[in-house]
Amino acid sequence: MSTSKQQPLLEVRNLRVEFPTRRGSLIAVDGVSMEIAPGEVLGVVGESGAGKSMTGNAVIGLLPSPGRVESGEILLEGERIDNLPYEQMRKIRGKRIGAIFQDPLTSLNPLYTVGEQLVETIQTHLDLSEKGAKDRAVDLLEEVGIPSARERIDHYPHQFSGGMRQRVVIALALCAEPRLIIADEPTTALDVSIQAQIITLIKKLCREHGTAVMLVTHDMGVIAETADRVAVMYAGRIAEIGPVAEVVKNANHPYTHGLMGSIPKVGHEVERLTQIDGSMPRLTEIPTGCAFNPRCTEKGPRCMVERPILEPVENSFVACWKFDPEGTGA
Amino acid sequence: MIALIIRRSYQSVVVMLVVALLAFTMFRYVGDPVSMMVGQDTSLEQREAMRVSLGLKDPVPVQFARFVMNTAQGEFGISYQLGRPVAEILSERVPATLELSLVAALFAMLVGIPMGVYTALHPQKWLSKAFLTISLVGISLPTFLIGILLILFFGVLLNWLPTFGRGEVVMLGGWSTGFLSGSGVKSLLMPAFTLGMFQLTLIMRLVRSEMMEVLLTDYIKFARARGLSNKAVNFGHALKNTLVPVITITGLQIGNIVAFATITESVFQWPGVGLMFIQAIGLVDIPIMSAYLVLVALFFVIINLIVDILYHVVDPRLRVDGSGAHG
């Protein structure tokens, strides 16, 4: 596990991602800053549209058109990567930052065998012969838990089940031993029974290889089980970021608090699950001040006009005026 | 694969039988075959005798069976207008149409596919915009008008290329080819360009839209996330996936080329089966019309068969090999 003085593996500073439209720009990610230490698993959680996937996409330099990084910086091992030319960024993708996407059914090209797809990825990044690349591919498949990998390597994606396909996707992400993996909702499209297996696998592999993970999901349960730290996103901004145990047990931000209240706990007396009234604003209709203010039960006048900044609260950072010496103005 | 070919062949036979039924109905019931064949002065008895000898008095299913048997042997009867066996006329004219269609199809594919790929990959470049503009003009200018404009320019004004016919042909066995003589090749240029132009624009637009869809898929995004080079993503992945639907539709387009050849042949007085068909319609020469119908249907059926097989070769999802789980 990381020490706090080490140089972070990935550093995101004040990232702002915009989608220009004819009615003005939509701000999908707004002033997001986060760090990932080597070997660390950072969970990024939020509702759909909270900007968590866009943050991940921005890191690997594959924002869907017409989205673009409007301001801020992304640094990988201290080196800026958000402004690299396409060709240089391409050499980083797969080699130093791997990616796992949501839907294993559509992530693999149906016209190539899994072996062909593994070998081409390996040979893109590592200087290996056809034979060497194929051997490595078989090893990788075995490592991600595909039985009789040597035969299965010549099979096409449609001949694998969903869970097996996601294992292949993980093997593809690990091809060149990247130090960071962006896993964007890696279990969402899978059966519930398979989800735990895949999460366990990602956790195990990353521990063994010392790979850091940015785990993007809307599933707080997955985060609680897997992540070291968690960033809670709301309407393109970070609401709270801190060690996972602290955020789960002792949420500070009213939104996180509500989010945790909505998770049923095993072994507890069944109380009522709380729910947060209302829904996340659309990107076109983000209110001034704190984006959460229409739904917040603890808001004060200041929350309506001034946007809260991330401030340390115990071991976490929280964007809520509640914790500011001057308070919410209520 | 063999099961597929057998199944498809069986379907093809059914289609051919339907077409034969259509051709037979035309032949038998559109107008009176006997009065078409004989002059005004033929007596009623003679006509009656002819009816018997042609088998027109037999039960209809028997007549149809005979029609199918004859057709299968390439026996299409006698042209009302020319008084010669249709099979003989066909064998003279088929090579002209096939050579024209082949050159036009190659032209359309070899130019249309790269143009489509280019416009899909670089939608913002000026050359793409130029290609798209040309394609819209190509799709909107009627084939015959393109032909006429070419004749006006290269034939009448510049006097570079012959404006009608096939030029000098060389007989290779029973096949007359225009490929082997200078005038034959020169005569082929304008008709092939005219015929291919429309298909070229269709193919280009099809490749472009299919490829743009493919470029938006998850597996292309994932291929980029794996750090593959642009070349590998665009040509290794996107192009291959684009070609799956393109094969089917391009196959049908090649069939269309044979059909559209009727117009081109008519503009350039190209002595093929299309021109023959048009003349037959004008003169109500039913045996030639039904023979052309059967011939074109046969051509389509063969093309469809080839396309189906190709499709299975390219797309592994269609190959049922019995191993592995199926998602």
Next chain:
Amino acid sequence: MTAAARTVEGGGIDMNFISRTQDTLHRFLDGDVWYSFTQSRITIVAAIVTIILVGASVLAPFISIHDPFNPVNLNLMDSFTPPVWSEDGRWAFPLGSDDQGRDLYSTILYGSRLSLFIGFASVAFSMSLGVSLGLIAGYLGGSVDAFIMRVADIQISFPGILIALLIDGLARALLPGESHDEVMVYVLILAIGLSQWVNFARTVRGSTMVERNKEYVQAARVIGVSRLFIMVRHIMPNVMGPVLVIATISLAVAILSEAALSFLGVGVPPTQPSLGTLIRIGQDFLFSGEWWIVIFPGMTLAALVLAVNLLGDWLRDALNPKLR
């Protein structure tokens, strides 16, 4: 129900209806489709060209110099007059005249009128046929679906122009000579229409099968709404977008098919020339230098089809959010 019917029924102007219409109009002008229209200069030009050509054809009797279909107006002495800017040009024949002394400008107006009429009518025919069969096949499924789609499969493997040629040829053989010319226009509409219904049917069937399983249709079915009503009122509005795109492209294809058939000499009779017929006539005189008989009808035809194709292209992109 139409606006007129409502007005009569209510005994006055139905304010509610008007405000709703304004609402719809407002939504349309604010929507993405209209926006993309205003952003595309070439589409605007195409729309203007289409409106001018359609308008000119509708108004042909009023803006033409003479009625080219009326033999009284024709004088063979006037034949082959070149366009007005040539040495021998005359103002009576601004774009020149053809072999029978018909003023080309007037003939083009009437020819476009005929081409457009056949185009619109055949698209209306193939659209009603295709949409109905597609709805039925998609909604009922089973053997009805299998049969309709099998016919469609077989037909689509043959090019439309051949089917049109064949129907045309059969009509020629079955109809006696005199009545032939009069009904030829309707034979063409039938032939071109029949060659195009499959595109509509396939698209509508696909969308219908998706819509059929949605909850609102299930709900309508549960409360006992009739099948016909569900198809027409619930499913049809949902499939109209793609149908509109196909209809526009089909219109271009239909106009081209008519021109091709007429050019081949199996379309409308030469006494009542469409644009294709004019080009056919003109082709014979190309070598002797009377180029205008081909060029002006050709340019009109190309401009018309190009404009319609551009509109169709734009419509397809505007209605397909994925490619925007």
